[in-house]
Amino acid sequence: MAVKLKIPTVLAKAAGGLTVHEGRGATVGAVVADVASRFPELGTRLRDAKGEPYPYVIFYLDEEDIRFQQGFETPVADGAEIVVVPAIAGG
Amino acid sequence: MPIGRPAAELPPLSQQEILRYSRHLIIPEVGLEGQRRLKDARVLMVGAGGLGSPIGLYLAAAGVGRLGIVEFDVVDETNLQRQLLHGTKDVGRKKLDSARDRLHDANPHVEVVPHEARLTSENALDIISQYDVVVDGTDNFATRYLTNDACVLLGKPNVYGSIFRFEGQSTIFCTKDGPCYRCLYPEPPPPGLVPSCAEGGVLGILPGLVGTVQATETVKLIAGIGEPLVGRLLLVDALAMQFRTVKLRKDPRCPACGTRELKALVDYEQFCGIRGQPDETEGVPAITPAELAARLARKDAFDLVDVREPHEWDICRIEGARLAPLSSFAAALGTLDSARDVVLYCRTGVRSAKALRQLQAAGFKRVWNLTGGIHRWADEVDPSIPKY
Numbered sequence: 167m168a169v170k171l172k173i174p175t176v177l178a179k180a181a182g183g184l185t186v187h188e189g190r191g192a193t194v195g196a197v198v199a200d201v202a203s204r205f206p207e208l209g210t211r212l213r214d215a216k217g218e219p220y221p222y223v224i225f226y227l228d229e230e231d232i233r234f235q236q237g238f239e240t241p242v243a244d245g246a247e248i249v250v251v252p253a254i255a256g257g
Numbered sequence: 258m259p260i261g262r263p264a265a266e267l268p269p270l271s272q273q274e275i276l277r278y279s280r281h282l283i284i285p286e287v288g289l290e291g292q293r294r295l296k297d298a299r300v301l302m303v304g305a306g307g308l309g310s311p312i313g314l315y316l317a318a319a320g321v322g323r324l325g326i327v328e329f330d331v332v333d334e335t336n337l338q339r340q341l342l343h344g345t346k347d348v349g350r351k352k353l354d355s356a357r358d359r360l361h362d363a364n365p366h367v368e369v370v371p372h373e374a375r376l377t378s379e380n381a382l383d384i385i386s387q388y389d390v391v392v393d394g395t396d397n398f399a400t401r402y403l404t405n406d407a408c409v410l411l412g413k414p415n416v417y418g419s420i421f422r423f424e425g426q427s428t429i430f431c432t433k434d435g436p437c438y439r440c441l442y443p444e445p446p447p448p449g450l451v452p453s454c455a456e457g458g459v460l461g462i463l464p465g466l467v468g469t470v471q472a473t474e475t476v477k478l479i480a481g482i483g484e485p486l487v488g489r490l491l492l493v494d495a496l497a498m499q500f501r502t503v504k505l506r507k508d509p510r511c512p513a514c515g516t517r518e519l520k521a522l523v524d525y526e527q528f529c530g531i532r533g534q535p536d537e538t539e540g541v542p543a544i545t546p547a548e549l550a551a552r553l554a555r556k557d558a559f560d561l562v563d564v565r566e567p568h569e570w571d572i573c574r575i576e577g578a579r580l581a582p583l584s585s586f587a588a589a590l591g592t593l594d595s596a597r598d599v600v601l602y603c604r605t606g607v608r609s610a611k612a613l614r615q616l617q618a619a620g621f622k623r624v625w626n627l628t629g630g631i632h633r634w635a636d637e638v639d640p641s642i643p644k645y
Binding site for chain 2: 176226229230234253
């Protein structure tokens with residue numbers, strides 16, 4: 167299943183300069199792992215050493231926070247969109 | 258529900274004020290009552306920088322009665338690309354002074370209350386308790402968590418905005434039933450992972466986009482109109498020019514607004530891992546700009562290596578240097594000769610200290626870090642070099 171993974175420009179450097187990626191997988195975690203397999207540096211910015219999300223990088227599946235669903239185990243549908251929102255603090 | 262007193266207790270508008278605010282008064286959703294609510298409102302701006310500039314200018318122009326500003330900084334030349342509260346004539350002045358002058362000029366009916374301080378766990382509750390709404394325009398994680406927690410404890414809405422390079426975020430935290438900053442980000446990133454605008458840059462117009470959203474939400478909250486940006490996080494992407502919202506949920510496990518186990522302010526520098534951070538340059542062999550200049554003048558045999566990024570190299574460089582950016586330094590390591598002396602520099606000396614440690618780990622013995630980087634070189638040796 168093809169799912170869109172949208173990352174912010176601050177992470178694009180670790181992902182070949184692109185902010186929109188296509189990944190395959192049945193869950194949010196599988197899609198992230200698929201994209202991370204192509205861009206290992208991006209992978210370390212999205213998941214900790216145990217493969218879990220960081221508390222300061224939030225994943226939204228079709229605008230819903232995956233922490234209030236099943237985290238990385240949340241199932242994704244074909245054509246879904248995952249948006250990555252890291253904490254920023256500039257002002 | 259608007260913020261503030263019952264309509265009958267709101268202050269009247271003078272004839273002058275009625276003329277000034279006429280374009281508000283003829284919108285039915287604002288009207289006379291809305292404008293009197295704005296006059297009665299007390300809003301605290303945390304920061305008078307990039308976000309604080311449009312926030313302050315628009316809230317003052319809109320007729321917010323009392324505008325408090327927490328700020329301790331001085332206007333710097335590099336602020337002017339985005340901080341429209343301050344002008345060229347204000348460089349070197351306290352931001353509080355230039356902000357007060359500019360806001361008084363925008364609207365003399367507004368009372369500007371300066372709080373010349375850094376917001377801390379000691380003063381935050383006292384300062385914030387004097388206001389109805391807080392607008393967070395600060396530039397660091399520690400102050401954002403502090404502002405959030407103080408707003409939760411005092412029950413004050415926190416109109417949040419943050420920016421980096423081309424992207425911004427905004428929402429309203431800490432309303433009665435809405436989520437707070439800790440519901441969104443339970444923990445801050447480790448220090449150094451997310452660069453500040455000073456380190457990573459920011460499009461000058463971006464705080465204009467996000468700060469005006471914050472000002473709009475503040476006015477809506479006070480007047481009690483429209484759909485407030487509560488439970489939704491607005492994401493602004495200036496490069497794609499896309500505005501989208503994602504849903505924010507109140508986390509019942511949140512220690513601040515959920516379980517309420519957080520009963521007092523904590524040490525936010527410790528919470529953000531800032532306290533006790535090692536000085537990257539400590540213990541690294543150093544060379545001063547004067548010593549480096551002397552070595553160059555003597556035509557000593559050594560390699561001068563610039564570890565900044567190519568777009569920084571384009572701005573300025575020290576004659577005779579070669580470029581080996583820290584971001585790909587491991588790849589460049591093999592091209593350096595450990596038998597030769599190596600001097601490293603960057604903008605201010607921190608990145609080159611990191612590169613130096615990589616060289617030491619690879620067995621280099623005769624390596625030095627230029628203290629203060631090319632900035633101090635510009636100050637002490639070559640004033641023709643631009644600082645950035």
